[in-house]
Amino acid sequence: MNSSKGPINEINVDAVKTLEGIYRKTLVYNNMMMLCQFILEKGAILPLHEHEAEQVGYLVSGKIKYITETRGEFIVETGGSYAFDSFEKHGAFIIEKSEVIDVFSPPRDDYKLSSSK
Numbered sequence: 788m789n790s791s792k793g794p795i796n797e798i799n800v801d802a803v804k805t806l807e808g809i810y811r812k813t814l815v816y817n818n819m820m821m822l823c824q825f826i827l828e829k830g831a832i833l834p835l836h837e838h839e840a841e842q843v844g845y846l847v848s849g850k851i852k853y854i855t856e857t858r859g860e861f862i863v864e865t866g867g868s869y870a871f872d873s874f875e876k877h878g879a880f881i882i883e884k885s886e887v888i889d890v891f892s893p894p895r896d897d898y899k900l901s902s903s904k
Contacts, residue, residue: 795814795815797812797814797824800812800813800814800824802826806831806832806833806834807831808827808828808829808830808831808832808881809825809826809827809828809831809833809881810825810826810827811823811824811825811898812824812825813898813899816894816898816899817894818893818894819892819893819894820890820891820892820893820894821840821890821891821892821893821894821895821898821899822888822889822890823888823889823890823891823898824886824887824888824889825885825886825887825888825889826884826885826886827849827851827879827881827884827885827886827887828881828884829881829882829883829884830881831880831881832878832879832880832881833878833879833880833881834878835854835856835876835877835878836876836877836878837874837875837876837877838873838874838891838895839873839874839893840873840891840892840893840894840895841870841871841872841873841891841892842870842871842889842890842891843868843869843870843871843889843890844863844868844869844870844887844888844889844890845867845868845887845888845889846863846864846865846866846867846868846869846885846886846887847865847885847886847887847888848865848884848885848886849864849865849881849882849883849884849885849886849887850862850863850864850865850882850883850885851863851879851880851881851882851885851887852879852880852882853869853877853878853879854877854878854879854880855871855875855876855877855878856875856876856877857875857876862882
């Protein structure tokens with residue numbers, strides 16, 4: 788976790804296991820935004836959930852099926868991006884091992900717990 792203005796390298800941030808097969812690194816945040824990296828194992832399930840923060844993401848590698856209450860299901864593959872509105876219920880099934888970069892606004896207090904090495 789780092790709220791400093793200096794550069795942060797993901798190798799210096801410890802991963803936090805959030806669910807079975809789902810690991811998060813909170814890379815950097817300020818008062819308005821938060822940048823996180825997720826490593827998602829094949830077959831992992833992210834249950835339907837919602838949060839205040841708006842979320843935009845980029846799939847660095849892999850393949851994920853997202854499920855939403857309002858838009859149904861859609862698949863994102865390597866190089867794809869997506870967005871979820873504030874309090875939009877969404878979840879995911881990890882089709883292939885995946886790496887995701889997500890931005891949250893405002894920052895999620897529950898994600899400020901990752902630690903820098």
